[in-house]
Amino acid sequence: MNDTLIPLILGMAAVTYIPRLLPFLLLNRLRIPHKVNAFLKAIPVAAIGALIVPGVLTATPDMPAAALAGMGFTLIYGMFRGGIIVPVLGAVGISWLILALAG
């Protein structure tokens, strides 16, 4: 690998950036029909389920149960309280604790 990777990196950057950019330029002044808008509005929920599962099962490769316990904390905490920082740090802490105890 003596050749420079810079052209490859710039190519990867271009094909990553263009799909991130195009919708803004195409849609921003368009009047969006109601049905299409309902579809667009449903994208976040549709994406997040798939972003979490099954990826979370390999978040702590040595012991998937540790990640699941952390997520359990986030779930239970979130039933009663709002916020982001506490459920995230709590999940990390619990996963760490379980990995530390198991190791």
Added chain:
Amino acid sequence: MTTGSETHGSHPMEIRGAVQAGIPIFIGYFPAAVAFGILAKGCSTSLLEAFMFSAVVFAGASQFIALNLLMTGMGPGGIILTTLLVNFRHFLMSAYLSTRLRNLAHKTYFLLAFGVTDEVFSVLSFHKKALTPQFVFFLELSAWSGWVSGTVCGYVLGGFLPDILTQSMGVALYALLLAILMPALKTARVTVFLAVLSAVLNTLLIWLDLFPAGWTIIICILVVAFVGAMLTPEKKEVTCE
């Protein structure tokens, strides 16, 4: 979803809120980027190249895949095509965000579009207030700095984080996504249904192993958002403009 301020000025409060919202992303990105830095060094890339990967591509999974493909000897064309496929899901995420960032100057879109990652998109999606370019920019900057600084630290320092800490910090991004979704899960059964549907469908598609990396998520988004739109009651919606 009411909001008091419709002004688009540069508010210190807005920047503070964005950086605060960016902290969990930073926590999740940093150790993942350290792993990328270590791997990049192992693949004998230069520090500049490792830095450039993270600074200008800024898309986690595709960068790891690119390193793997480089080691197998694949040429740049194949790697770039793979990157396009892996990252194309962001097209849909930007399409959603465009409904909440309307009628801005083109140069603002050029800047903000660069930082649309899975996690930035997720945080922005469930941000209750109207999105301002300042908020989006500083959230993206927080995420980007975690990714880039982690890459450089990993390359230079190697495995300086204990393995247990790296693994447990890996949970942060998933916990972040769940925490973001919780309020919606609590208030609407249909949200629970759609999120579970998406998770089950993605697991099934990955298990079937019929599609290239990244496309299972695209299929999930298209199918589940379509179902979601069908389940949305007919009403005149007030879009954020």
